[in-house]
Amino acid sequence: MDAIATVVQTALELGLMSALTVLALFLSYSMLNVCDLSTDGCFTFGAAVGAVVAISGHPFLSIFAAMAAGAISGLVTAVLQTRMGINSLLAGIIVNTALYSVNIAVMGQASLLSMNKTETVFTKLRAALKDTVFAGQYKLIVAAVAVLVISVLLGLFLKTKLGLAVRATGDNPDMVRSSSINPVFTTTVGLCIANSFTALSGCLLAQSQKSVDINIGQGMLTVALASLLIGTTFLGRKKMPWRILGMTFGAIVFRLVYTIALRLNMPAFMLKAVSAVIVIIAISFPYLKAQVPLLKRRLSGRKGARSNG
Amino acid sequence: MAENRETKTTGTNIMLEADSITKTFNPDTVDAKKALDNLSIKVKKGDFISIIGANGAGKSTLFNAIAGSFITDSGKLVLDGEDITLLPEYKRAKQIGRLFQDPLRGTAxxxxxxxxxxxxxxxxxxxxxxxxxxxxxxxxxxxxxxxxxxxxxxxxxxxxxxxxxxxxxxxxxxxxMPKLLLLDEHTAALDPGTAEKVLKITKEIVEENGLTCLMITHNMQSALELGNRTIMMHHGRIIMDTEGEERSKLTVSDLLKRFKQLSGEELDNDRMLLI
Incomplete structure (x- = not known):
């Protein structure tokens, strides 16, 4: 029984930490309608910057430093696509590639950084909760608080005039182009905020597992997109607070399903493949569903022709 | 009226002035098309101008130039005393309201x-x-x-x-309360009943607030009925500009005759409504 509880708790922790990246995609992909392909690199960027600042002895500052780093990465992606005429997908890929070098440089020309003896928000809380009933839940608490704070802030932001302008930019670019909203500004703001969430996500994951690997962010975009699509399927048609909650829900469901798959002896390296399949199914399903009646008619037509001939 | 004329000379009652604006699409190619050809117009405050013309006359291009969808090749645009020639579209949009034919285009x-x-x-x-x-x-x-x-x-x-x-x-x-309202066939995609209703609301809003308004229409009748001034465009130029008594005497068939006489061509617009 205890073993299962531990497994579920780990799934919740990882789910909540990746939920921050899902919230980032909710803003960039669902609201702004930009598929930000720099997500993987930005996730690692947040992890690397967070680790370096924490190692230098600033556990709290490391969180904000990571978010600021993410915002800068988002700014670069935004400038490339809004001011320099580079296609938005390409802009993300370019920034993602460049971030690989940047991340190695940040990590002191190493591809692995250990935080075994580093003080982080996690170790601080673990010390504070020592000998209480919550002693084993410190990771869960940090992740939950982070998700709660970011969700509330995102919800409030989307209700502001700037938030509405960001949503309109994704919802009807034609309208925004001929309105007093500057799409360059709204896209930039949206991508900066989204990428700061992604970087925070990377920072927390790295600090919770006490190390950064240069590949920590690889495939994060697909994993987060899969979670986003799960959340959208269940809560996508509801009002905004529910839709935001749906992102965390999707992230946790994804992790739980993945954990169950692991228990059923699926090897761990299959995670990325599973998330890829989920993304493929979730995006293609409406399209394929629409094709079914047409396929049926074609098949029955063929049968009819055969019986006539 | 005499007082109005006086204020006019000071230039303060001009809402929009386009001075010899030109726009050529695909310049330096065989497809080069002069969409706006040295076009000048002065729009007085409170004017409600209907704009008619054949396909490709440059009506929508004129709106695009005024709204800032592109920057004109040459010429000057002044809105209520402010030079907006090089101002980006979103900055002009604070003072210029715009409606398109596609009703889905203006809302999220x-x-x-x-x-x-x-x-x-x-x-x-x-x-x-x-x-x-x-x-x-x-x-x-x-x-x-x-x-x-x-x-x-x-x-x-x-x-x-x-x-x-x-x-x-x-x-x-x-x-x-924009300084200028641009209506680009904004009722053309609606069914007749709804179009009439939207046109009625348009009239009310423009009149109540004394808005300065330019309206492109393919409906010759409403071009003459609505507003106080009608201009006709052809090949990127204004070939007719009428208001006051002269305009009030015009009929749709007069308009067609004038068009043929001024442009040397038949008014050819597949969506033109003559009644």
Missing amino acids: PGMTIEENLALAAGHGGWLSHINNADRKAFREKVSQLGMGLEDRMNQQVGLLSGGQRQALTLFMATYS
Whole structure:
């Protein structure tokens, strides 16, 4: 029984930490309608910057430093696509590639950084909760608080005039182009905020597992997109607070399903493949569903022709 | 009238002045097309001008130039004394409201009526929220449209009909009292009944607020009935500009005759309505 509880708790922790990246995609992909392909690199960027600042002895500052780093990465992606005429997908890929070098440089020309003896928000809380009933839940608490704070802030932001302008930019670019909203500004703001969430996500994951690997962010975009699509399927048609909650829900469901798959002896390296399949199914399903009646008619037509001939 | 003439010479009652604006598409190629050819026009404050012309006459291009969808190749644009020739589109949009033929173009479908209005309202800083006073004001104003939208404030705009969306767009475009309203065949895609209703609302809003308005129309009759001035465009130039008594005597067939006489061609517009 205890073993299962531990497994579920780990799934919740990882789910909540990746939920921050899902919230980032909710803003960039669902609201702004930009598929930000720099997500993987930005996730690692947040992890690397967070680790370096924490190692230098600033556990709290490391969180904000990571978010600021993410915002800068988002700014670069935004400038490339809004001011320099580079296609938005390409802009993300370019920034993602460049971030690989940047991340190695940040990590002191190493591809692995250990935080075994580093003080982080996690170790601080673990010390504070020592000998209480919550002693084993410190990771869960940090992740939950982070998700709660970011969700509330995102919800409030989307209700502001700037938030509405960001949503309109994704919802009807034609309208925004001929309105007093500057799409360059709204896209930039949206991508900066989204990428700061992604970087925070990377920072927390790295600090919770006490190390950064240069590949920590690889495939994060697909994993987060899969979670986003799960959340959208269940809560996508509801009002905004529910839709935001749906992102965390999707992230946790994804992790739980993945954990169950692991228990059923699926090897761990299959995670990325599973998330890829989920993304493929979730995006293609409406399209394929629409094709079914047409396929049926074609098949029955063929049968009819055969019986006539 | 004499007083008006006097103020006119000081230039203060001119809302928009286009001075020899030119725009050539695909310049230096065999497809080069002079869409605006040294076009000049002075629009007085409170003018309601209807614009007619054949396909490709440059009517929408003129609107694009005024609104800033592109920067003109040469010439000058002055809006209420301010030179806007090089101003980007979103900055001009604070003073210029615009409606397109496509009723889906002016509103965000995934957002509620209230949220769309909040974007148009223009007051408050970037971090301001919709408050209860705003909600009340929005409801009151929307009820004036007489379309029952005031009870659907929290519904997504994507659920409304084309006519309702166009009426809402008109309302949003005029919410913050623009200096200039550009209507680009904004009723052409609506069914006749709805088109008439939207046109009536247009007239009311423009008259009540004394807005300066340019309206492209393919309906020759409403071109003569609505507003106080009619201009005819051909090959990127204004070939006829009429107002006052001369205009009030014009009939649709006069317009057709004048067009043939001025352009040397038959008025050829597949969407032109003659009655």
